[in-house]
Amino acid sequence: MITLSIIKADTGGFVGHTAVHPDMMSEAGREIARAVESGLLIDGHVASCGDDLSLIMTHTYGPDTDLIHSFAWDTFQATTRIAKQLGLYGAGQDLLSDAFSGNLRGMGPGYAELEFEERPSEPVICFLADKTEPGAWNLPLYKMFADPFNTAGLVIDTKMHAGFTFEVYDLYDEKRILFDCPAELYEMLMYIGAPARYVIHSVRSKTLGETAAATSTQRLSLIAGKYVGKDDPVMIVRCQSGLPAVGEVLEPFTFAYGVAGCMRGSHHTPIMPVSAGHAHPSRFDGPPRVVALGFQIHDGKLIGPRDLFADPAFDRARQQANEAMDYFRRHGPFEPHRLPLEDLEYTTMTVLTKRLASRWTPMTTELATAGTSRR
Ligand code: F6R
Ligand code: MG
Ligand code: MG
Numbered sequence: 001m002i003t004l005s006i007i008k009a010d011t012g013g014f015v016g017h018t019a020v021h022p023d024m025m026s027e028a029g030r031e032i033a034r035a036v037e038s039g040l041l042i043d044g045h046v047a048s049c050g051d052d053l054s055l056i057m058t059h060t061y062g063p064d065t066d067l068i069h070s071f072a073w074d075t076f077q078a079t080t081r082i083a084k085q086l087g088l089y090g091a092g093q094d095l096l097s098d099a100f101s102g103n104l105r106g107m108g109p110g111y112a113e114l115e116f117e118e119r120p121s122e123p124v125i126c127f128l129a130d131k132t133e134p135g136a137w138n139l140p141l142y143k144m145f146a147d148p149f150n151t152a153g154l155v156i157d158t159k160m161h162a163g164f165t166f167e168v169y170d171l172y173d174e175k176r177i178l179f180d181c182p183a184e185l186y187e188m189l190m191y192i193g194a195p196a197r198y199v200i201h202s203v204r205s206k207t208l209g210e211t212a213a214a215t216s217t218q219r220l221s222l223i224a225g226k227y228v229g230k231d232d233p234v235m236i237v238r239c240q241s242g243l244p245a246v247g248e249v250l251e252p253f254t255f256a257y258g259v260a261g262c263m264r265g266s267h268h269t270p271i272m273p274v275s276a277g278h279a280h281p282s283r284f285d286g287p288p289r290v291v292a293l294g295f296q297i298h299d300g301k302l303i304g305p306r307d308l309f310a311d312p313a314f315d316r317a318r319q320q321a322n323e324a325m326d327y328f329r330r331h332g333p334f335e336p337h338r339l340p341l342e343d344l345e346y347t348t349m350t351v352l353t354k355r356l357a358s359r360w361t362p363m364t365t366e367l368a369t370a371g372t373s374r375r
Contacts, residue, residue, distance in 0.1 A: 001115050002042065002300045003065075005057045006126055006234040007072040008216070009109035012083025012091040013051035017131075019280045020048040021088055024079040028053055031075040040071060042300035049279040049291050050130025051090070052232045053079060056293070058300045063113035069104045076109060110134075110216035112234045114202075119241060122297040125249055125308065127235040131281050132261035132271060132288040134171075134233040135195025137215045140252035141166075142192060144237065144244045145203050145212070146181050151248040159242030162206040168192060169201045169217050176201065196260060196343050205243060212244075213237045232261075250292060250308055256321035262286035266339050269328050272321035275310035287325045 014021035025046055032044035032055065042058040055075060061068050076095055083091035096108035104111060116122075129136060143150035145164040153160050166179045168191055179188040191198040203213040215235045239246045256270035263285040272287045279289045293305035331337035341349055361367070 001060065001062070002118055002297070003059055003062050003068075003113055003115040004124060004126075004236055004297065005059065005063070005068055005072075005111060005113040006054050006128070006216070006236060007057070007069070007104065007109055007111040008052050008054040008128065008232070008234050009072075009076045009094040010051045010090065010232070011053060011076050011080040011094065012086075012088035013093075014086075014088050016089050017051045017285055018282050020051060020053045020079075021083065021086060023086065024053060024082050024088075027078050027082050028055060028075050031071075031078060032057070035071055040067060043302045045293075045295075045302050045305065047126070047128060047276065047291075047293055047305070049128035049276075049289055050232065050281050052128065052130050054126075054128050054234060056126050056295075056302065058297065058302060060300075062115050064103050064105070066102055069102075069111075070100050072109060072111075073100045073104065073107070106218075108218075110218050110231055110234060112214045112216045112236050114211055114214045114236045114238070116210060116238070118297060118300065121240075123239045123246060124295050124297060125237045125239060125246065126293045126295065126305070127237065127290055128232075128279075128293070129234070129271070129288060129290040130232045130279065131265075131286050132233065132259040133196065133231060133265075134199045134215055134217045135192075135197075136233060136259040136261070136271060136288070136290075137235050138192040138195045138198070138200050139257050141200045141203060141213060141215075141235075142189070143252035144249050146185055150251050151244045153244055153248060157242060159207045160205075160244075164212070165204045165206060166192075166200055167202045167204070169199050170197060171199055171217065172197050180206075208242050210238070210243070246294065246308070253290065253292070253309070254314065254317050256287075256317050256324055258324070259288055260339055260343060261288045266344055267328070267337050268339065269337070270321040270324040273309040273314045273317050275307050277307075277310075283325070284329065287321050 028046040035041040045056040047054045080092035094108040148154040163182045169176050199217050201217050204211045216233050218231050237249050253273040258268050259271045262269040269287045274289050276291050279291045281289050292308040294308045295302045295304035328337040
């Protein structure tokens with residue numbers, strides 16, 4: 001069995017929250033090379049999307065393992081040191097704890113991990129997003145694994161007819177549930193259509209008995225109790241041979257669907273599929289970006305990446321994202337561009353509520369300074 005882990009953190013932005021500095025990428029690359037040499041990792045690759053640095057790693061230790069998580073933690077400490085030396089913005093932003101203990105759960109970095117028996121040919125796609133949240137994967141995962149208008153294999157490949165089991169987390173109450181699809185599609189949609197709270201954590205093929213997809217599901221704001229930046233998500237999807245084909249896994253991103261995030265993590269905006277070279281959101285800290293790095297895993301080695309959104313077939317989605325961005329921006333501070341109050345991660349409303357508490361009076365009382373009382 002091998003494990004594919006993507007562990008990511010924002011350990012400092014260059015410039016502002018737009019990108020990762022090349023020196024931080026090199027430092028992470030050196031750490032990965034050392035870990036491969038020492039035998040901890042079979043292979044590793046460093047990537048970024050916006051201000052988030054991702055360690056894409058293969059190993060034999062399984063998910064949630066101390067050894068791998070502590071390696072990632074130490075690497076993020078090293079990139080934080082560089083961010084501090086260069087005075088980069090928000091150095092160490094996602095490292096919420098002073099010391100590592102056991103695994104990264106609740107400590108700030110996000111991770112998606114999948115353990116599997118390598119198939120004779122093992123195509124996987126690592127999705128990295130910036131300026132949005134883990135629930136942003138709900139819509140594309142639904143399309144990939146449950147929508148025959150997206151995935152032709154659901155109709156044409158008999159290995160998909162039995163369907164897929166979706167594991168959904170309730171991030172508020174820290175509970176989870178399994179939905180047996182297609183039988184329970186409609187029930188599931190009631191939940192995953194509210195992606196701020198309900199997030200698809202994994203998807204499993206009923207025929208193959210294999211887990212096909214895994215996402216990162218941490219919410220930093222819930223962990224830290226206050227706004228500390230968006231928990232920009234990552235996702236692993238295995239493809240082909242009874243699972244959605246590479247093209248079926250990418251197809252949902254031809255639509256620049258709306259996600260929560262963007263400026264101050266507080267706006268609905270379209271998501272834009274981009275090549276790695278364009279994964280640096282600068283306008284209004286957005287629009288949120290997603291990159292798709294394809295690998296063939298062979299004897300645990302990461303053959304790749306192929307930059308899968310570096311394809312003119314996604315130009316229309318990018319154009320649609322720009323148009324939808326203009327449309328949303330014109331709402332300024334109004335919903336539905338701005339998130340509803342319950343989803344706002346800044347504490348502004350709490351402060352305002354306290355400050356203005358004494359000035360709110362029942363509508364039936366006279367206003368001391370008003371000139372036009374109706375009674
Ligand atoms: C969004 C994000 C940015 C910041 C914004 C303000 O996820 O990280 O949009 O929220 O740039 O940042 P501060 O408060 O650090 O000035
Ligand atoms: Mg940042
Ligand atoms: Mg980010």
